[in-house]
Each structure stands twice: as C-alpha cells, then as structure tokens.
Amino acid sequence: MRLTTKGRFAVTAMIDIALHGRSGPVTLASISLRQRVSLSYLELLFGKLRRADLVESTRGPGGGYSLSRKAADISVADIVLSIEEHDTDARRRDAGEPGDTGRCQIDDLWATVNLRAVEFLKSISLQSLVDEQKAKGVQAATRHEPRRAAPGAPARKPFIVDAPNSVFALGRRQQGAS
Template structure:
C-alpha cells in the first residue's frame, strides 16, 4: 500500500502550518488556498490531528490552528498515524496469512520494508522539511511570483 491522499495532504498541511503559524494561528481557509486542498477535507484531517494532540485550534476572529509542539519534535510518522493512515507493504496486513493462511515466501521482505519506511518517517521532522533549501526556494517563488530566476536564494 502506498501513502494515500489523506496522508500526503496531512503532511502538506502540517508543513504549511509549521511555516505559516509561527506568530499567529493559521486559518484552514488560508491553508486550503495556499495548498489547493479542499476546505472540507482539511477540516476532517485537522479534527483528527487535534484529537491526536498535534495541533490546537483558536476560535474567533484571528483564529485558526497552531502546532501544539515544536516542529522539531513532530515527525512524519506522528502525522500519518494521527490521520489513521497505515503504511503496510504486506498483502496480509501483517497477519502472516498471505497464501492459504500461511505467510508467503517474501513476507519477511515486506515486513522489513515496513520497518524501514516507519523508521524513515520517524526520523523526519516538520523542522527538517521547512529548513530544506528546496522547500525554502518553493516558498520564495510562491511569495515572489514576479521575481526573476537569478534573484532566487542560492541552493
């Protein structure tokens, strides 16, 4: 199974939140506009993210969402897990009943791959993503749509 839209959008929205809510809460409407994700879909995702303790909501004028933890302590696996996403490469869901209620010959390969993917997702934090040069370039280009190529930040 590959990461679904739910998991991808949750990560994208949380990266956006890490970038855009440092001083003030970020309204979902703004995240929706910036990332081209439907507002109703974001509402569903953020309900789960809030229930999992990753974000907090601020009501009223000037309200929106804030990260509940420092971006350096929020990893991608936390986000994926919060929105009920499972990363499982086995066909049997880890039950070892791939073929006639027994593990297939390559079951160990897929379970090892699951471990590697989970380990990788656990190692990457929101901070790691927001500090990447390529992400910084994307932010710069979005904020300065009319800036010429040679004025971009250096990689």
C-alpha cells in the first residue's frame, strides 16, 4: 500500500460527501471549492471511487455524488486501496519470484509494515472521521433555494453590468469613444 496525496484527497472528499450529502448528491464543484482541490483531479479520483462502488453518481440538475453505502461501512483502507494504483511489477517484486534467494529479510519487514498499515486503516471508518469533524465544529452546508419575492412586493430589476469582459473589449470600447 502506498499512502500518497491521491489517497489523502480521496479521504477528504469522501468526508466532505458524508458531511454535506444528507440533503442530496454533492457536486464535485462544491467539493473543489470547499477542499481547494482542482475539479479535474477530483474527476479522476471519483472515477476510481465509483468503480470501487464507494460512491454513486446522479446525473442532471441537482446531480452529483453520494455514498453508495453507510459511512460506518466504509473504511479508510477501502478508500485508499481504491485510489492507489497497483503496479503489477511492484507486486511481483514485493512478493518475490519463486526460488528467489536474493530476497533479504528487510523485504519481510516492509511486507509486515504494509500489512499493519492496511489493518490500521481498516479499523478507521469514514463515519468516525465525520464525527471527528463535527466535534471540531465543521457544519454541513445547506442547499440554498433562491429567494422568491413576497406576494405583492415590487419586482426587483436585475442588476446589469455594463463593463467590458476582457482587455480586448475594453480596447474596442475606448477606440469607439475617441
């Protein structure tokens, strides 16, 4: 098992979905804003999480991602193992070829460390991480519905910006003014 930033971001994003997903699917754009992770990077991670059956996607307006099962039934090891790429050459190297007498005892040590790390991460549920965040005061965002004017209230005019939207438009505007 490799512990990389991919795994860390995946765990963070899963915590975000567990915290904010009670009112419906969570968009990757909202996770990107809250966690300051690029949207394209999240798309890569969520493709793997979806293939591992840890999240479900909902298309269309109001769509996004939600957990495919209860947060208490998802371990950190499930998340990390679904994200980390497993190099077959590395696995063969770790396992050692049959009859390979060059394998040293340090390989056994690292295999044991790896096994303990997986066991430890399996003991931590996503729900326990969510509970820790709530204990620290992190609150779930609520979906804001657009406010509607009270009956009989005057309709508000939309605010229209009359400013150039680029340097080129600004130049064209100033050329027209001269």
